[in-house]
Amino acid sequence: MNNSGVRSAVRVIRLDEFVPKQAVMLPERAVDELEPEWSSLPSLAWPEPIGSARPRTPVLPDPVEDDGLDPVLEEGAPTVPTSTAFETSAAASSAPGKMPRLPNGVVTSWPLRFQGEPLGYARLWLRNLLLILLTAGLYLPWARVRSQRYLMRHTKVAGHVLDYHEPPGNLLPRYALSAALMLGVTGAWAGGSTLAGMLALSLALAVWPLLVFMSLTHRMAHLSWAHRRLAFDGTCQQVYRAMWAPLFGGGAVAWLLMAAVIVRSPGNWVAWGAALGLWVLAMPAFVWTWYVFRQRHLRLGPLHLLWKASKPAVMMMFLRTLVWAMLATVFSLGVAAVVLAGVLVMRGKLNLTIERGLLLASALAVCAAVQPYAQARLQNLVWNKSGNRYLRFRSKLSVADFVMLQSKHALLLVLTLGLYWPWAVIATRRMRAQSLTIWSRVDADVLKAHWPTYEAPATGKMAGSPANL
Structure with a gap:
């Protein structure tokens, strides 16, 4: 006292x-x-x-x-x-x-x-993996809920733990719709009909906001702090309005690419390149619009949040990520060139398998470096600008430390054939959560x-x- x-x-x-x-x-x-x-x-x-x-x-x-x-x-x-x-x-x-x-x-x-521990989560993860394999994937909703409950119940804010209450059966419609869309698109393309594949892809893009709405609504409604539920009060129509521009632009780029491949005219390739460039340049505005909508409709009881980041701030985040991706690509290709030179010296020849393997390894290395960089930048940007007149969030996630951690995880996952996954999840969760205040x-x-x-x-x-x- x-x-x-x-x-x-x-x-x-x-x-x-x-x-x-x-x-x-x-x-x-x-x-x-x-x-x-x-x-x-x-x-x-x-x-x-x-x-x-x-x-x-x-x-x-x-x-x-x-x-x-x-x-x-x-x-x-x-x-x-x-x-x-x-x-x-x-x-x-x-x-x-x-x-x-x-x-x-x-x-x-x-x-x-x-306060989660790697061994405790590893036992849960191994049990979930075995049950998913034994049930041919039908246990996936239950595995998802159990994993989320473990992570939430080991996260504490102001002396109270978070919790996750969603019944696994509620996930079945969303999982079934996602699986149907994925199988439909894959089957249409595998059938050899380009037009059928594009129609299936367009249908998937049209349904995607509905899946996002279902995910946000169900997840937030079943997430609680101190036995008090959070909520997402946006409507499905509002989600469509927030997402229609990037999805429509992505669909237009895909259709122009199909036309360029079929017709093989230089004009079609120019049109596709221009559409792709405009879509990429507009991506920061798309991201800004989405987070303004999403954060404003997150509700903590009667409190609503507000996101006050500017469009130039989002643009700077994209530019920094682009520069980092270019540097990571140059570094990965340089390492691949050194390895190729070593193989030439030792064996005197190359085959297509080695070249493809090195290119794949370079692409994975770039992803392992660029994805955590973008995640750390985005977390800091989103939560440092979220709040209201009573609450304000602060994120101090170190970009360099997070990139190093994820790069180490990627290497250990390859060396252990994926068995390091529970330790990677716990370490990532701890760093991201404990950077928030x-x-x-x-x-x-x-x-x-x-x-x-x-x-x-x-x-x-x-x-x-x-x-x-």
Whole structure:
């Protein structure tokens, strides 16, 4: 128990992960400077706190109300890595559109902690793999749910673990639709008909947003923190509007490529090259549009997030990834050339198998270096610009360390014929999770008090409790 001077007005409970420090005043000037950036999210009407006469039912934001948002934290703002439970009076919390904040500009930081162990996950992974093989893939939804539950239940935020509640049977329609599309496209192309293959590919692109909508909705609805469900409240039509441009552009590029291959006219190749170039140049705008939509429709109880990254920031991420891909390609081809020279010196000749093997190894090396680079850059960009007036996310994932880790994993996976996979998953999860921190202007207990727990309709028991898992 903290013996501070405000003990008579505030009851403080220290969580096991946090070290209490002296409260820091948030500079008034910084608050004024940050107001314009985070002022476009609709205001929230919060319910009465626990113990009041009114029922604890969240009130969703009215989209036609004025903003009136307070700023959220920016880089360099003072933080206090503590978590405290403040008793707020009903009068203070009954103000419409306001949630009780920590006093005196205090900011708490909630670091993510991943506590999974490689051996425990390896046993689960091996069991899932054997059952998938024995059932010819039918056990895949159950394996997916078990893996996600293990990873979530070993991730802790502000003293509470995450959890995953989705019944495996709910995954069957999505998995069946994905398998049908994949088999349909593959079968159409294998049948020798180019037109049938292109039609099947176009159908798959048209159905893809539906799969994305189903995945986001089901995953977020069954993900919880402290027995409180998260949600994705976007509609299927909104997902189609957010994704139609890149999918339509990709389909147009594919059809132009088919026309160029069949007709073999220089004009067709020029048209295909121009369409491909425009599609690639527009990709940063596509990515920006998608993340603005996705982050804005992620809901933490009655709280909505907001993504404030700019299009130039996304463009810079793509340019850096492109430069890194070029450097990785040059390095891989240089290593392959050295190996070829060594083979020529030792054997005096080359065959097609060696050349193809070296080219494949070079391509895999480039992927092993470029994919983690893009993942680290994207994670930092997405979460450093996500938040609202109460919460803000911070990601400090080291790009160099993450690329080195994934390169080591790729090498060990090749050497162990894939048996190193559980250790790679745990190490990757730990680095990505523990690079994230949540900055908050409200206490964790206050947030929980205004975020009702989920209760199963039939039994009335909490869906996150062990009896319902």
